[in-house]
Amino acid sequence: MTSAIATHRFDDFPTSTFRGELIRPGDEGYQSARLIFNMRQAEATPALIARPVDEADVAVALRYASAHDLPVAVRGGGHGFDGTAMPDGALVLDMIGFKGxxxxxxxxxxxxxxxxxxxxxxxxxxxxxxxxxxxxxxxxxxxxxxxxxxxxxxxxxxxxxxxxxxxxxxxxxxxxxxxxxxxxxxxxxxxxxxxxxxxxxxxxxxxxxxxxDHDVMAGKILFPFEQSQEVLKSLAEWMPTAPRELGLICALLRCPPLPSVPLEMIGQPVLVLVAVYSGQLETAGPVVAHLTGLGQPLVTMIQPTPWIKANSMFAAGAIYGRRCYSRGGYLSALSLPTITVVRDAILKAPGPSAVLSLWFLGGAISEDFAEDSVAFSREGAGVFWKGISQWDIPEQDETFQAWLDETAKALPLRTNGYSNLTDDQGEAWRRGLWGSVxxxxxxxxxxxxxxxxxxxxxxxxxxxx
Ligand SMILES: Cc1cc2nc3c(=O)[nH]c(=O)nc-3n(C[C@H](O)[C@H](O)[C@H](O)COP(=O)(O)OP(=O)(O)OC[C@H]3O[C@@H](n4cnc5c(N)ncnc54)[C@H](O)[C@@H]3O)c2cc1C
CATH class of the missing domain: 3.30.465.10 (Uridine Diphospho-n-acetylenolpyruvylglucosamine Reductase; domain 3)
Structure with a gap:
């Protein structure tokens, strides 16, 4: 496969029928066009980035690929963790023009x-x-x-x-x-x-x-690391009965310089609850009180917020162009041994960008749609665990990857999983990903x-x- 791509020169690409932009190595704009979230394969040089303007253009490119038996990569937003949107030597269909x-x-x-x-x-x-x-x-x-x-x-x-x-x-x-x-x-x-x-x-x-059509109650609640075990244990018990309107992601990380965070806390391990309550604001009180009452928060930044702002709370961490490794997997539930693994792991994280998060499922995603109704699997999953780190120096690849691989190995991850929020773990792993034979x-x-x-x-x- 690799040699077929590497030797193909694309000189005969049908430029007269393809109306969109074609970008090749050396062209102005090539470097920015090939930039994706995970630049771990920084040396990967797609041979031709084609930006179709409509379906006819997509068809031209695909017929060409098919006639030459060439594999095709597709770029949407460029956030894929495997970085497969921009492979070396490949034809890439970049869908950036499909903005309607x-x-x-x-x-x-x-x-x-x-x-x-x-x-x-x-x-x-x-x-x-x-x-x-x-x-x-x-x-x-x-x-x-x-x-x-x-x-x-x-x-x-x-x-x-x-x-x-x-x-x-x-x-x-x-x-x-x-x-x-x-x-x-x-x-x-x-x-x-x-x-x-x-x-x-x-x-x-x-x-x-x-x-x-109204503001949601959203924000972050920071607990000191010492309270993280008790807080997570309580959440594990409470979340299965919590209102469906509550979306909750718990992150263990080194405290970033957030507003209202005491200076001495910055860089210290903390537990951050990222909460979005999308029900009517007047019904949010007991939910917020429950979350803040799980311990003695260091900082509570939770307030009525427009949805767009509430759904941008992770924006600061999404920096394009760095090296990245991510592992994710389903847990049947959040058990005490799991809490211990993630707490120990964050203390050993090799860099400040490392985040371990726990996403509570339940409610509609778990109860309202049958496992076999779509290819996406969610059966038996109570919590989605995800670890991610970003760094810049190739020599650190092994350190960051080993840290997350060891953490994943210590967790009772289910065989089924969520394909998007993790790096590919190979053929045997993929066989279990969608849930059943x-x-x-x-x-x-x-x-x-x-x-x-x-x-x-x-x-x-x-x-x-
Ligand atoms: C910072 C960050 C935050 C994230 N947060 C979440 C989250 O909250 N929830 C969540 O579910 N996921 C999340 N993800 C994961 C995300 O869903 C996946 O990485 C997804 O693949 C990104 O899609 P993309 O189009 O941006 O990526 P791309 O890298 O452009 O595409 C990924 C792959 O999708 C396929 N593809 C893309 N477009 C097309 C198309 N038009 N036709 C056919 N195939 C196509 C290709 O195989 C491609 O390699 C996050 C990822 C990042 C980096």
Whole structure:
């Protein structure tokens, strides 16, 4: 595979029929075009970055790739943890031009192009008092996020992003434009809801939005590290019965310089609860009181907040272009041994960017949608654990990776997982990712139908059956 890509020169790319921008190494703008969130493969040099302007352009590029038997990479928002959007020597379809968003406030149906970022979707939907449940970072692409599943602080209330997807428009390898929905190509639609970019290039996503036309109660509560065990233990007991309107992510990290944080705390390990209560503000009191009463917080910064601001609380940590490693996995529940592992691990973190977080599932995402309704898996998952670190020096790769690998090894992670918020762990790991042999078999059959030569392989790859 690698040699086929490396030797291909793209001199015969159909420039007369492709109307979008074509960017090659050495061109002005090439360096910024290839920049993605995880630049761990900093030396990777895509041979041709093609920016289609419409579906006809996507079709031109895919027919060309198909005729030359060339694997194709796709870039949405560039946030993929594996950095597979910009592989060495490859043809990349960069969907940055697909920025259209159409909203019908009556039906609450939202159509968005594959180049839209979560912050752009939030802003457009909020203009109508609506929200599409997605992730926690405004610069994440809706494309990669949706195709993997999509989890965030509204998942306990409305489910994962894929649970709110009505249809997709996709360009196939032979250049056809197809719709995938429960009535059209239903197997493909099932697979696109969690199977990632394995099947074709999605150009449009259609979502069912929800009403969210008031401020939410949101913010951070910081507890000293010494209280973290008790706080997490209490949360493990309380969260299964907590209101669905509460989205909660708990992060262990070295305290960043946040407003209101005492100077002496900066750099010390702390537990931060990142809470978003999306119910009516007048019902938030008991929830906030419960969270702040879990211990003696160092700082409480929780207040009525517009949704867009509430969903930007992680923005400071999303810096493009650094080296990155991430591990994530489901836990059946938050047990005391797990709390001990993550507390010990944060004390051994090799750098200040390291964060270990615990995302509480439950509510809609766990109870309202059957495991087999979509490819995305959530069965048996009470909590999603995620570790991430970013650094800049290649010589530190091994140290940062080993730290997270050892932490993951010490945790009772389930076999099923969430493909998006973790680096790929290889073929054996992927076999368990979607939850069951039946689901994997179904995914492989869909893959065989739409991409039998596995040309869409820069992803959490599903090998055709
Ligand atoms: C800082 C940060 C915060 C995050 N927060 C969350 C979160 O809160 N919740 C959550 O669920 N996830 C989160 N993620 C993970 C995120 O969902 C995945 O990394 C996702 O893949 C990013 O999508 P993208 O389009 O930005 O990435 P890209 O790197 O552009 O794409 C990732 C992969 O998706 C596929 N792909 C992209 N576009 C298309 C398309 N149009 N057609 C077919 N395939 C396509 C390709 O295989 C590509 O390699 C976060 C990631 C980062 C870096």
């Amino acid at each position: 968003i159409e909203i019908d406030p009556e039906t609450r149906v939202v159509r968005a192009g594959a180049g839209v970022l979560l912050g752009e979707l939030d802003a457009a939907a909020q203009a109508h008092g609506l929200v599409v449940p997605s992730g926690t970072n405004g610069t994440t692409g809706i494309a990669g996020l949706t195709l993997g599943g999509g989890i965030g602080t509204l998942m306990r209330r409305f489910g994962a992003t894929v649970d709110n997807l009505i249809s997709c428009t996709m360009v196939t390898l032979d250049g056809n434009v197809v719709t995938a929905s429960v009535t059209e190509n239903p197997d493909l639609f099932w697979a696109l809801r969690g199977g990632g970019g394995n099947f074709g290039v999605v150009t449009t996503f259609v979502y069912r939005a929800h009403t969210l 039946e689901k994997l078999t179904r995914l492989r059959a869909v893959k065989a139908q739409w991409d039998p030569r596995n040309l869409f392989r820069f992803n959490k790859n599903i090998v055709p059956e």
